[in-house]
Every structure is written in structure tokens, then in C-alpha cells.
Amino acid sequence: xxxxxxxxxxxxxxxxxxxxxxxxxxxxxxxxxxxxxxxxxxxxxxxxxxxxxxxxxxxxxxxxxxxxxxxxxxxxxxxxxxxxxxxxxxxxxxxxxxxxxxxxxxxxxxxxxxxxxxxxxxxxxxxxxxxxxxxxxxxxxxxxxxxxxxxxxxxxxxxxxxxxxxxxxxxxxxxxxxxxxxxxxxxxxxxxxxxxxxxxxxxxxxxxxxxxxxxxxxxxxxxxxxxxxxxxxxxxxxxxxxxxxxxxxxxxxxxxxxxxxxxxxxxxxxxxxxxxxxxxxxxxxxxxxxxxxxxxxxxxxxxxxxxxxxxxxxxxxxxxxxxxxxxxxxxxxxxxxxxxxx
Numbered sequence: 001x002x003x004x005x006x007x008x009x010x011x012x013x014x015x016x017x018x019x020x021x022x023x024x025x026x027x028x029x030x031x032x033x034x035x036x037x038x039x040x041x042x043x044x045x046x047x048x049x050x051x052x053x054x055x056x057x058x059x060x061x062x063x064x065x066x067x068x069x070x071x072x073x074x075x076x077x078x079x080x081x082x083x084x085x086x087x088x089x090x091x092x093x094x095x096x097x098x099x100x101x102x103x104x105x106x107x108x109x110x111x112x113x114x115x116x117x118x119x120x121x122x123x124x125x126x127x128x129x130x131x132x133x134x135x136x137x138x139x140x141x142x143x144x145x146x147x148x149x150x151x152x153x154x155x156x157x158x159x160x161x162x163x164x165x166x167x168x169x170x171x172x173x174x175x176x177x178x179x180x181x182x183x184x185x186x187x188x189x190x191x192x193x194x195x196x197x198x199x200x201x202x203x204x205x206x207x208x209x210x211x212x213x214x215x216x217x218x219x220x221x222x223x224x225x226x227x228x229x230x231x232x233x234x235x236x237x238x239x240x241x242x243x244x245x246x247x248x249x250x251x252x253x254x255x256x257x258x259x260x261x262x263x264x265x266x267x268x269x270x271x272x273x274x275x276x277x278x279x280x281x282x283x284x285x286x287x288x289x290x291x292x293x294x295x296x297x298x299x300x301x302x303x304x305x306x307x308x309x310x311x312x313x314x315x316x317x318x319x320x321x322x323x324x325x326x327x328x329x330x331x332x333x334x335x336x337x338x339x340x341x342x
Contacts, residue, residue, distance in 0.1 A: 004329045006309040009174075009257070009284060009322035012205040017249065018242040025241035029234050030056070031227070037237030041244050045211040048247065049196055050187035053219035055212045056240060057231050060085075060173045063197035063210040065093045066229065068134065070214075070221045071167040071194070074099030076133035079121050081107035083143035086136055086171060097229065101130045109280075111141025112153055115160065122164050135161050138171040139189065140178045146261075146285030148178035151189060158192030168192070173199040173210070177283040180254045194218065203254050203284060204246040205323040209239045250323070257284040260321040260330055267334035273341040284321045287312070298340060305336050 005011045014022075028034035038056055045054035057063045064086050068078060078094065080087055082104040086094065094100045103121055105113045123129040135157060139149040154170075161168040170193045172178070172186075179186045190196040195214035200206035212222055226232060233239070265281045268274055268288050276288035290298060294314035302309065309319045319333075 001306045002329070004307045004333055005324065006307065006319035006321070006333070008310075009202040009320050012201070012203070012323045014205060014207045014242050015245070015249070015323075018206060018245045021241040021245045022238050025237040027235040027237040030236040031232040031234060035235060035237045035240070037244070038240040041240040041247075042211070044244065044247060045198075045213055048186055049190050049198075049213040051190075051196070051213040052215045053213070055219050055222050055226060056233075056236060056243070057210050057212055057226055058208065058233065060171070060197060060199045060210040061090045061093065062226070062229060062231050063199075063212040064090060064136075064169075064171050065097060066222045066225050066231070067169045067195050067197060067212055067214075068094045068100055068136075069098040069225050070218055071169065072098065072100045072133040075101070075130060077101040077103050077123065077130035078134040078136055079103050079105060079113075079118060079132060080136040081105060081111070081113055081138065081141075083107040083111075083141070084136065084138050084171070085142055085173065086138070088143070100133075103132075107141065107144055109144060109147075111138065111144035111147040111149055113137075113157075115156055118157065118160055122160075122166070132164070132166060134167045134169060136169045136171060138173075140174045140181070140283050140285075142174070142285065145280040145287055146174070146177065146283040147280075148181045148282055149189075150182070151184055154189060155192055167194045169194060170196040172196045174202055174283065176251050177203055177254055177258070180251065181258060181283050200243045200246050203257060203322060204243075204250040206242040206246040207239070209243050211243075253323070254284070257321040257323070257325070258282075260284070260325055260327060261286050263327060263330050264319060264321065264333065267330065268337070271334070271338050271341055274337065286319045286321070288317050288319070290315045290317070301340055302336060307333050307336055
């Protein structure tokens with residue numbers, strides 16, 4: 001029986017083409033800047049995002065931490081959403097390692113932060129306050145139904161940052177999902193940001209790695225901070241080779257994941273006892289709710305049948321579609337859910 005793992009798109013396995021690319025990768029010492037495959041990947045990432053340079057790091061968490069530490073002095077403050085990954089799921093690293101204070105503002109249902117809230121959160125010049133240094137957005141927004149942020153909204157936030165001489169970072173772990181959903185090139189979505197990070201090992205299905213992109217000065221500082229955090233890797237072309245293959249072959253197929261998410265949500269709508277809002281299905285993330293009970297027993301019974309997904313909170317669940325999920329898998333999940341709830 002095939003296991004159907006909908007816990008996250010991080011569970012994706014590399015394609016055969018990626019494995020082949022790994023086995024044939026030309027290697028060097030990346031800490032010395034001498035791994036040609038890493039250099040090729042970094043150049044491609046910079047080209048795709050429209051930035052001057054890029055840096056390969058082991059994870060999205062490190063990419064965001066390195067970005068914050070590169071932009072912010074110790075004791076300064078960043079503004080970010082209260083549902084953001086950096087605030088909730090990155091181990092408090094920006095404060096633990098960067099000495100940076102965070103000010104969390106309410107994320108709206110579509111992943112945005114109200115512009116007037118952003119303006120009001122920027123600190124005035126007062127010795128009692130931490131100095132605001134950075135605004136961070138997440139695109140797409142994991143906790144907000146995988147919603148992509150619109151280009152106009154991003155431009156508005158960038159204008160606020162520029163007006164107040166702040167830096168602007170986009171956590172673009174799933175920025176390619178946003179690009180495919182909105183039919184807007186990544187380069188345009190991040191053009192107004194000082195830096196952007198994106199993940200290779202979610203929907204793009206590479207085994208490991210994230211890229212951090214920005215101007216030459218920023219990436220030079222980020223490289224030094226990456227080293228101090230233990231993120232310098234030697235023959236990292238083994239990682240980069242899969243990343244190159246992912247960027248070449250996996251972006252357009254993200255449409256399949258989005259279509260499977262719609263298929264899943266439409267099926268859930270037809271099952272008594274659970275509910276989802278089809279208007280909340282934007283990319284590859286589906287949240288749904290159970291009308292009675294906390295749902296832990298449902299998660300456990302489905303797992304016994306080979307279907308894995310997360311209970312986010314009592315009675316609320318998340319499923320994420322990805323490269324490893326087929327339309328036949330969606331049909332099976334819906335049949336099992338219907339059987340469990342009948």
C-alpha cells in the first residue's frame with residue numbers, strides 16, 4: 001500500500017534526473033568559492049530573481065536568519081506577521097543568534113498586513129525604543145492558506161520601507177508557487193525587495209537547500225554570517241546539482257499541485273462532517289475543519305490507512321499537495337475520509 005504523505009511539500013523525494021545530476025556533479029570547495037556547480041546555481045538564482053548575487057544555504061530557516069542578521073544590527077527591530085514562519089517556526093533564531101527584536105502584526109486572511117498597521121508600527125526616533133530596521137513578508141503565506149501576495153501589495157510595502165529608509169526582505173520559500181498562481185515572473189514579484197529567499201526542497205522537490213538573493217554587498221555580508229553559523233559547506237555541488245535540475249524542470253509542474261489542491265478541496269466540500277472554503281484554495285495548501293470533536297482520532301485512523309496529514313489545532317487540519325501526489329492519490333484520500341466520517 002502506497003503511503004500518501006500530505007503533511008508538507010518538504011517530504012518530496014528527488015527525481016531520477018536529480019539523482020543523475022548529483023552523481024555527475026563537478027565539485028570544488030564552496031567555502032573557497034570554488035565549486036563550479038554551486039556557482040552556476042547561485043548565478044541562475046540571481047538571474048531568476050533579478051538580483052546581483054545569490055548564496056546557497058542549507059535551509060530556509062538559515063536563509064531568513066542570515067538575511068535578518070545581514071540587514072539588522074543587534075538591538076534593532078523587524079516588523080513581520082504574527083502568522084509568519086520566521087516568527088512561529090524558526091526557533092526564535094533572530095533573537096537568539098541575531099539579537100534582533102521582532103514586532104508582530106496581525107496577518108490578514110490573505111497573508112497581508114494592513115498597510116496602516118505597518119506604518120504605525122515603525123518606531124519613532126526615541127532612545128526608549130528599538131530602532132526599526134526591516135520589514136519581512138512571506139510569499140506564499142503558509143499559515144494563511146498558501147495565499148500569494150499580489151504585486152501591487154508588495155510594491156506598496158516596498159514604498160513604505162523606502163520612505164522610512166528600512167530594508168525589505170521576502171521569505172519566498174514558496175515564491176514559485178506564487179509566481180505560477182499569479183502568472184507573474186518571480187523577478188517581478190521580488191523586484192522591489194532588498195532580499196529574497198527561496199526553498200529548493202519544497203515544491204521544487206530537491207533534497208536540500210535554499211537560496212538567498214540580493215545585491216553584491218548584502219551577499220558578501222551574508223556569506224560571512226553563513227560561515228559563522230556553521231552553514232559553510234565544502235563540496236556542496238552535490239546539493240546544487242539537484243537544485244539546478246529542480247529549477248529547470250519543476251517550476252511549471254507546480255500547476256499540477258495547485259490543481260490537485262482544488263480537486264482535494266472540492267471533494268472535501270462533498271463530505272459530511274468536514275468543511276473547507278474553496279475561496280481559500282490559492283496554491284498547494286488546503287486547510288479544512290471538522291465540525292465536531294478535536295480530530296486527533298481522525299488523523300490517527302487515516303495514518304493507519306496510509307494517509308498522513310497534520311492537525312494544526314483542535315478540529316483544524318492541513319494537507320499539502322506536491323510532486324509525490326497524483327490525482328489517483330487524491331481520489332483515495334477522499335474515499336478514506338468519507339468512509340471514516342460516514
